[in-house]
Amino acid sequence: xxxxxxxxxxxxxxxxxxxxxxxxxxxxxxxxxxxxxxxxxxxxxxxxxxxxxxxxxxxxxxxxxxxxxxxxxxxxxxxxxxxxxxxxxxxxxxxxxxxxxxxxxxxxxxxxxxxxxxxxxxxxxxxxxxxxxxxxxxxxxxxxxxxxxxxxxxxxxxxxxxxxxxxxxxxxxxxxxxxxxxxxxxxxxxxxxxxxxxxxxxxxxxxxxxxxxxxxxxxxxxxxxxxxxxxxxxxxxxxxxxxxxxxxxxxxxxxxxxxxxxxxxxxxxxxxxxxxxxxxxxxxxxxxxxxxxxxxxxxx
Amino acid sequence: xxxxxxxxxxxxxxxxxxxxxxxxxxxxxxxxxxxxxxxxxxxxxxxxxxxxxxxxxxxxxxxxxxxxxxxxxxxxxxxxxxxxxxxxxxxxxxxxxxxxxxxxxxxxxxxxxxxxxxxxxxxxxxxxxxxxxxxxxxxxxxxxxxxxxxxxxxxxxxxxxxxxxxxxxxxxxxxxxxxxxxxxxxxxxxxxxxxxxxxxxxxxxxxxxxxxxxxxxxxxxxxxxxxxxxxxxxxxxxxxxxxxxxxxxxxxxxxxxxxxxxxxxxxxxxxxxxxxxxxxxxxx
Numbered sequence: 001x002x003x004x005x006x007x008x009x010x011x012x013x014x015x016x017x018x019x020x021x022x023x024x025x026x027x028x029x030x031x032x033x034x035x036x037x038x039x040x041x042x043x044x045x046x047x048x049x050x051x052x053x054x055x056x057x058x059x060x061x062x063x064x065x066x067x068x069x070x071x072x073x074x075x076x077x078x079x080x081x082x083x084x085x086x087x088x089x090x091x092x093x094x095x096x097x098x099x100x101x102x103x104x105x106x107x108x109x110x111x112x113x114x115x116x117x118x119x120x121x122x123x124x125x126x127x128x129x130x131x132x133x134x135x136x137x138x139x140x141x142x143x144x145x146x147x148x149x150x151x152x153x154x155x156x157x158x159x160x161x162x163x164x165x166x167x168x169x170x171x172x173x174x175x176x177x178x179x180x181x182x183x184x185x186x187x188x189x190x191x192x193x194x195x196x197x198x199x200x201x202x203x204x205x206x207x208x209x210x211x212x213x214x215x216x217x218x219x220x221x222x223x224x225x226x227x228x229x230x231x232x233x234x235x236x237x238x239x240x241x242x243x244x245x246x247x248x249x250x251x252x253x254x255x256x257x258x259x260x261x262x263x264x265x266x267x268x269x270x271x272x273x274x275x276x277x278x279x280x281x282x283x284x285x286x287x288x289x290x291x292x293x294x295x296x297x298x299x300x
Numbered sequence: 301x302x303x304x305x306x307x308x309x310x311x312x313x314x315x316x317x318x319x320x321x322x323x324x325x326x327x328x329x330x331x332x333x334x335x336x337x338x339x340x341x342x343x344x345x346x347x348x349x350x351x352x353x354x355x356x357x358x359x360x361x362x363x364x365x366x367x368x369x370x371x372x373x374x375x376x377x378x379x380x381x382x383x384x385x386x387x388x389x390x391x392x393x394x395x396x397x398x399x400x401x402x403x404x405x406x407x408x409x410x411x412x413x414x415x416x417x418x419x420x421x422x423x424x425x426x427x428x429x430x431x432x433x434x435x436x437x438x439x440x441x442x443x444x445x446x447x448x449x450x451x452x453x454x455x456x457x458x459x460x461x462x463x464x465x466x467x468x469x470x471x472x473x474x475x476x477x478x479x480x481x482x483x484x485x486x487x488x489x490x491x492x493x494x495x496x497x498x499x500x501x502x503x504x505x506x507x508x509x510x511x512x513x514x515x516x517x518x519x520x521x522x523x524x525x526x527x528x529x530x531x532x533x534x535x536x537x538x539x540x541x542x543x544x545x546x547x548x549x550x551x552x553x554x555x556x557x558x559x560x561x562x563x564x565x566x567x568x569x570x571x572x573x574x575x576x577x578x579x580x581x582x583x584x
Contacts (some may be wrong), residue, residue, distance in 0.1 A: 054457045058579050074575050081459040092450030094394040100370050105394050106451070108387040109458035109465075115386050116361045119369050136370040154454060 006068065008032055008162060008192040009053060014062035016048050016216075023048040025216035026062070035188035037203035037224075038196040039278055040213035046196040047089050047166055049213065053194060054086035054164045067162060082111065085160035089167055089196075091151045093139045099126060099150040100135040106154035125153040128183050130176065144171040149180075156183070163187055165195040169202055181206050200275040204228075210274070212281055220281055224274060231272030231280050236263045246283040312336060317347045379472070388468060391460075394451075395443050395469040407480050410435060429550065430536045432481045433505035434529050439473035440466075440512050441525020448522060456578070463574035466516065470509065478502065500551045503559035508532060510566035517573035 009031035016024040024045045040046045051057035052064060055071045067083055069076035093102050103122045112118035126135045129149040139147055148171045155163060168184070169177045177199075185206055187193050197203060203210050203224060210227050212220035220227060237255045241248035245260035259276050261283075263269060312320070312333055319325040320333045337343050372380070372393070379389040409431065444466045446452045456462060481501070508528045515524025539549055549555060 051453075054453070056453055056456045056579065074578065077578065078459050078461075081457060084457060086454055086457040088453040091454065094450055096373060097394070098370055101373070101390070101393075102451070105390050106454060106458065108390050109455055109460040111459055113385075113387045116358070116365045118387075119365045120361060123368065151454075 006032065007065075008067050009194070010063075010065040011052075012063040014052065014059045014064055016045075016052065016057065017060045022216050024052075024059075027213075027216075027218055029211070029218065029221070031192050031194065031209075033188065033190060033192050034208045035184055035193045035195070035206050036209045036211060037207035038194060038211050038213060039198075039200065039203060040196075040219075041282065044213045045216040046213055048216075050086075050164050050166045050194070050196055051088075053162070054084065054088075055080055056086075080162070083161040085155035085157065085163045085165075087152050087155040087165045087168055093147070093150070096138065096140075098136050098138055099131050099142070099146075099153070102139060102150060103135075103153050103157070107157050110157050112157070121157060122153075125156045126150075128156055129153045130179055145173060145176055148172060149176065152180070156187070159187070159191070161191050163191055163193040165193070167197055168195055169197060169199050177202065200273065200278055204274040212278060214282060227277045227281075228272055228274055229277075231259070231277035233269060234261060234263060234280060235259050235272040235276045236267035236269050238264075238267065242267075247279050310336075311340065312343050312346070314346065314350070317343070317350055321347070321350055391465060391468060392472050394449075395472065410480055410483070429501060430533060432501045433508050434532060435481045436474050436477045436505050437508040437512050437525050437528055437532075439477045440470045440509050441521045441528075443469035443473055443521065445516070445520040445522055447520055462577035463570075466513065466521070466577065470513065474509065478505070481505070500556065503556050503563070504532070504550070507559040507562040507566065510563040510570065514566040514569040514573070517570060517576045 007030040009029065011027050011029045014024055014027045014029075015022060027045075027049065038046050038049065048057065052059055053066065055066065055077050058072065064071060066080045069080050071077040071080050094105065097105065100122060103126060104118065107118045107122055112121060123132065123135070126132050129152050131146060131149050131153060134142060134146060139150060142150070148168070152165070152168055155165065163184075165184075169180060172180060181202065184193055184195070188208075195202075195207075207224055210220065210222065210224050211218060212227075236242070236258050237251075238258055239255060241256050242258045242260065242264060244262075245258035247259040248256050251257050257270070258267075259272075259279050261280070316325065316329075316333060320330055323330070325333060337347065371377075372389075376389050376393040379392050380386060384392070442448050444452075444462075449455060455465070511528045512521060512525045515521075515527060518524070536550065
């Protein structure tokens, strides 16, 4: 029997409230090394969850442990931060800074005080994200994708054991995304990498595990393959939109791709994707929420 | 021991090479060996296994860094020249309130206040009195925080202490804004006001900065600084007469003692609560 890997991330009944709104509602999760994708619609609670994993936001209720430590304790939180890389969803840069100076600045904050070693590390991470040749350019003169890569570079400083990335591929072209997948999959061999994204193809290509969050709760937690399997027999092609399909759109071939809970008996079934499964799951979750609201109204 | 003069067919023996590597060959012999090594493949081959690769790696890293690292910005270089370590200089260079635009704005505001004070007699002096202590307060208020720092979130997620970063930047702001405000004070007309206004406003400024820092453990530094500024305007407005004479009470013995006490108390509060700067949403 193989030993169960120690959890690097553990959430128990974690809730985060903003006033009356519950951005996260009693979330239980554990993670180990590997790449985990976090999917969910806007406002689902993904960013709140990632901010907690990045130790910048405290839970209102529940227990959070990162790398075996309690981030509520100041000294343990600092220890977690020594092994943490974090890319927030939105990020600005100090005015007038080049990519090199910005990553150098972040490296100082990550306690790389020895100049030559720090600069060596800065060049390494800038090369990793493909910005080595542009490192001296002012960030404001770079494209959105290049600035995003500079932001990602700072998260990679020191090969962190816990890498928390909020929409890392936003603004990247396909080649850059493919290159980034290589970097993240390599990181996932030794570290716990969790990335929130709206790009389901990134999840399919990169992640061993996928977590779907909606309404502050975990709606799915499992392997990508198992998520896709939930859509088997529920995706089909037809010459026209099928009544009753949850989603339907005209593809480049002129035929309509339909995603729904039940395909017609004579439907031409096709292989589902992560996106199909995700749409189905959220459709069911939305229905479940609506049903819950009606039930509680009736009960009242 | 070998002779020092390299000749055709002559090669340095291992003992001499060892002395050269250890820096024990002396200036004349050492430079002679060095000149020989530059043109002798055999001796370079002999010395190679004797050389410790670790220092060579360090030397190469320094050369690489010198060649490849971009030139630091003006503020970074200036701060370094003042003896501040390179890594602290970089942290200061990223502070919004230490950029040239902010410093120019501070200087212009103080110049305006001093000119107004010079032309407005006692009332002008009250105006200067209101403005000068707020200059360092405003600098501290916009030195760090979620609504000011462009890279606030990743900064917060780094192990570097948030309170140390805020203190470091606050100190730098005091070192830049206080001399500017003091210069503005010296521009006041040589009457009774100038004698105290050039220096005594430092105590209310210290109290204001300490209150801003302490307030930052409850809310953002910007909000804390704004609250301090509003409170200061209210106090000065409440005690000022049209002639400006009663405002002098704000800079006399009892008031100065009060500022010192407030500064001390606020500093204690900041020290006790500084850990709260390390996480967002601490008020939830």
